[in-house]
Every structure is written in C-alpha cells, then in structure tokens.
C-alpha cells in the first residue's frame with residue numbers, strides 16, 4: 611500500500627492560535643485528521659509528524675526510507691535557511707513536495723528563498739490547510755506516474 615510521510619517543521623504545532631490572519635484557525639490536529647480521512651478515502655497510508663528541531667526533521671527524513679513512498683514537507687522557516695534539510699531530501703531516494711499554508715511569495719523577501727525546492731518535484735503554497743489535501747493528491751498522482759514508486 612502506498613505510504614506518504616507528511617512532515618511539519620517549527621512552530622506548526624501552534625497552528626490555530628499562531629497568527630491566524632496568516633495561517634488560519636485550523637489546528638495541526640485538524641489538519642492531521644483531514645489528511646487521514648483523505649488517505650483512507652484513497653486507500654493509502656500516511657505518517658504525520660511535527661518537530662521544532664532541524665536535526666529531528668533530518669532524522670525523520672532519513673527514517674522515511676523503506677517506510678514511505680514520498681514526503682510532503684512543510685519545513686516552516688527552515689525552508690528558507692536549511693541546507694541540512696535540502697541535503698537530507700537529496701540523500702533519500704524519495705519524491706518530495708514543498709508545502710506552505712501561506713503564499714510565501716506574497717510575503718517578506720526572505721520567504722521567497724527556498725533551499726528545499728530544488729530537491730522537490732513541486733511546490734504548493736497559499737491555499738491554507740487545504741494545501742495539505744492538494745499535496746496528497748499531487749503526490750498520489752506523481753507516484754502513480756512514477757514506475758519506480760508506483761502505487
């Protein structure tokens with residue numbers, strides 16, 4: 611059965627109360643429930659993780675090898691700073707999608723830089739919590755096309 615890791619970086623544990631005008635009022639628990647419902651509708655498995663620590667995110671990406679077929683990553687601010695996350699995604703042979711709730715390109719200049727986009731098959735941003743469902747749909751479609759990781 612196809613399995614997708616949905617990995618969340620720093621401060622996303624505070625969704626719901628963190629700058630709701632930017633990130634909405636949906637909590638990370640609500641998002642996990644939405645993702646799990648979508649996954650069971652499409653008969654796939656998901657892992658859903660969050661960490662505020664860069665090294666833990668690196669370890670989680672490494673551990674995805676052999677467990678998951680693809681990674682959806684909202685790396686939060688580490689998107690804009692972390693060569694370690696870029697290298698980790700590049701080191702595991704798994705397709706990845708970069709995800710953001712907000713439209714990072716409509717925000718401060720430093721959010722226009724992504725170190726991880728170059729090792730991702732695509733980027734989804736600006737659709738709030740629904741972006742997680744868009745990313746799951748996009749990853750399922752990508753895996754179905756990819757003979758190596760076919761669903």
Ligand code: DQA
Nearest residue numbers: 621685686687710711712721
């Ligand atoms: C974010 C965008 C990042 O720039 C920010 O640092 C976050 C959240 C988003 O989901 O919109 O923590 O990844």
